[in-house]
Amino acid sequence: MRVLLVEDHAKLAMTVATGLREAGMAVDVAYDGHDALVHIARVDYDVVVLDRDIPGVHGDEVCRTLVVEGSESRVLMLTAAGAVADRVQGLGLGADDYLPKPFEFSELVARIRVLSRRSRPSLPPTLIHRDLRLDSAHHLVTRAGHPVALSPKEFAVLELLLSAQGAVVSAEQILERAWDEAVDPFSQAVKTTMSRLRAKLGPPPIIETVAKSGYRII
Numbered sequence: 001m002r003v004l005l006v007e008d009h010a011k012l013a014m015t016v017a018t019g020l021r022e023a024g025m026a027v028d029v030a031y032d033g034h035d036a037l038v039h040i041a042r043v044d045y046d047v048v049v050l051d052r053d054i055p056g057v058h059g060d061e062v063c064r065t066l067v068v069e070g071s072e073s074r075v076l077m078l079t080a081a082g083a084v085a086d087r088v089q090g091l092g093l094g095a096d097d098y099l100p101k102p103f104e105f106s107e108l109v110a111r112i113r114v115l116s117r118r119s120r121p122s123l124p125p126t127l128i129h130r131d132l133r134l135d136s137a138h139h140l141v142t143r144a145g146h147p148v149a150l151s152p153k154e155f156a157v158l159e160l161l162l163s164a165q166g167a168v169v170s171a172e173q174i175l176e177r178a179w180d181e182a183v184d185p186f187s188q189a190v191k192t193t194m195s196r197l198r199a200k201l202g203p204p205p206i207i208e209t210v211a212k213s214g215y216r217i218i
Contacts (some may be wrong), residue, residue: 006036024152033057039204046116052079067094074115127162170214
């Protein structure tokens with residue numbers, strides 16, 4: 001899941017971004033409306049977590065831009081104003097959901113996950129292939145009934161491959177969906193993660209490398 005967090009308070013932004021990454025999301029951060037629009041023009045985000053009161057271009061205008069351009073990104077609007085009228089106004093701008101500050105982090109994660117399911121074709125909560133089961137809601141993976149402990153990145157990569165249902169997923173697509181903008185596109189991040197993932201899943205092999213194309217579940 002690729003998320004853009006738009007928040008002008010740097011400390012809060014870093015705290016929230018770190019938590020979302022630990023929850024298995026790839027997170028980019030923008031600190032003002034101008035920066036947000038640059039990110040949105042460059043990346044197809046699943047969810048944009050948008051503080052309404054940001055400098056530069058106001059959050060309302062960022063939301064309007066997403067709607068006018070027909071973006072499939074879902075918008076979760078954040079604001080310190082908790083009055084019903086403010087929530088109604090935010091939703092009227094085209095936001096998909098609204099969360100007043102302060103908020104419980106677990107609720108933020110849950111709302112982002114719900115919105116991400118709306119932004120792309122719906123997947124079942126549990127992905128199953130042969131003896132492999134991935135429970136996205138509880139972040140659990142088992143093979144032949146035995147739990148497999150995966151890092152957030154390994155989990156995200158496996159979820160991408162399983163959701164492709166045997167289709168080839170390129171390294172570029174994996175980088176775009178499972179990593180944030182800080183990753184070096186010429187690094188060995190995908191290859192290294194894939195190697196660790198294969199080792200943890202054990203035999204028989206379930207991930208195939210397709211020469212010059214990418215990877216797929218077999």
